[in-house]
Amino acid sequence: MDVHLVRTFIAAADTGSFIAAATRVHASASAVTERIKQLELLLGARLFERDKRGCRLTQAGHRFMEPAQAMIRAWETGRSRVNLPARYHHSLRIGGQHALWPALLIPMLNELTHARPDIAVRAAAAAPAQINRALADGELDMAFLYDPVLRSGIRIEQLVADRLVLVSSRPDLEWREIFVHFDWGESANAEIRARMGDLPPAGIQLDLGILSLDWLTSTGGAGFVPERMATGQLHEGKLAIIEGVPSVEFSPFICWRASLDTTICETLIALARRHDTHPSAAWLAADPVHCG
Numbered sequence: 380m381d382v383h384l385v386r387t388f389i390a391a392a393d394t395g396s397f398i399a400a401a402t403r404v405h406a407s408a409s410a411v412t413e414r415i416k417q418l419e420l421l422l423g424a425r426l427f428e429r430d431k432r433g434c435r436l437t438q439a440g441h442r443f444m445e446p447a448q449a450m451i452r453a454w455e456t457g458r459s460r461v462n463l464p465a466r467y468h469h470s471l472r473i474g475g476q477h478a479l480w481p482a483l484l485i486p487m488l489n490e491l492t493h494a495r496p497d498i499a500v501r502a503a504a505a506a507p508a509q510i511n512r513a514l515a516d517g518e519l520d521m522a523f524l525y526d527p528v529l530r531s532g533i534r535i536e537q538l539v540a541d542r543l544v545l546v547s548s549r550p551d552l553e554w555r556e557i558f559v560h561f562d563w564g565e566s567a568n569a570e571i572r573a574r575m576g577d578l579p580p581a582g583i584q585l586d587l588g589i590l591s592l593d594w595l596t597s598t599g600g601a602g603f604v605p606e607r608m609a610t611g612q613l614h615e616g617k618l619a620i621i622e623g624v625p626s627v628e629f630s631p632f633i634c635w636r637a638s639l640d641t642t643i644c645e646t647l648i649a650l651a652r653r654h655d656t657h658p659s660a661a662w663l664a665a666d667p668v669h670c671g
Contacts, residue, residue, distance in 0.1 A: 381414075384414050387406070388447055460499075478605075511527065514533060525563065532637050532638070534636075546609060552599075556579075558602065561602045570627045601621065603627070633647075
């Protein structure tokens with residue numbers, strides 16, 4: 380069966396629209412329609428009901444979803460393994476939100492190459508929406524991000540408890556006058572607005588991840604940042620928490636496919652939790668997560 384047909388089916392089911400699916404799979408809307416027709420012909424069943432609002436899975440479509448995801452995972456695993464050198468016995472595809480790479484994922488992967496030299500790794504940094512989609516589509520085995528999406532076949536555990544706090548590198552100034560908006564994702568942004576009401580207009584809006592701390596300390600400003608990520612700057616006095624301002628829960632999570640090898644999963648989680656000595660990475664200390 381053509382893997383493009385299966386990818387298109389999953390995209391249409393996930394987006395609820397053939398037009399949106401076309402954008403995801405880089406095809407025209409007519410090509411998506413034709414692929415779905417071909418797939419339905421091969422399976423001998425109608426997979427979608429369509430109307431002006433979009434498309435929705437039929438009972439047959441729901442039953443096909445899990446096998447379709449398994450097919451994509453098998454294809455991706457086979458493609459990643461076929462040209463590996465003989466010394467690699469396993470392959471692992473990891474995705475991480477940009478903010479988590481400097482203090483967590485880079486040192487974690489560095490140690491992984493020594494702890495498990497038999498594992499070939501393909502890693503990428505991306506926005507949360509892209510990571511969640513890639514995990515659902517079987518293109519990733521494990522992901523580290525702040526805003527995971529609950530899906531069948533995906534296991535999710537909080538890596539550590541954290542929160543967004545308002546900090547300033549110029550506590551002598553009124554924070555509203557030097558406020559900078561950092562984009563931590565729509566869920567976090569919405570929660571901040573709900574707790575704070577109308578925020579001051581921000582002339583600067585940035586999506587910098589951990590580099591937000593460098594921006595604040597070098598330019599002088601105030602903004603919401605993850606507290607544990609800012610541990611070093613707070614201890615050194617480069618940043619100060621603004622008292623009396625509500626905080627927002629904002630914890631990093633680790634997500635992995637239920638089919639992922641348990642020993643590999645446990646190795647990655649153990650390595651992720653080991654990096655708690657660097658000032659910017661002190662937030663990684665936490666209770667262990669168990670796979671299985």
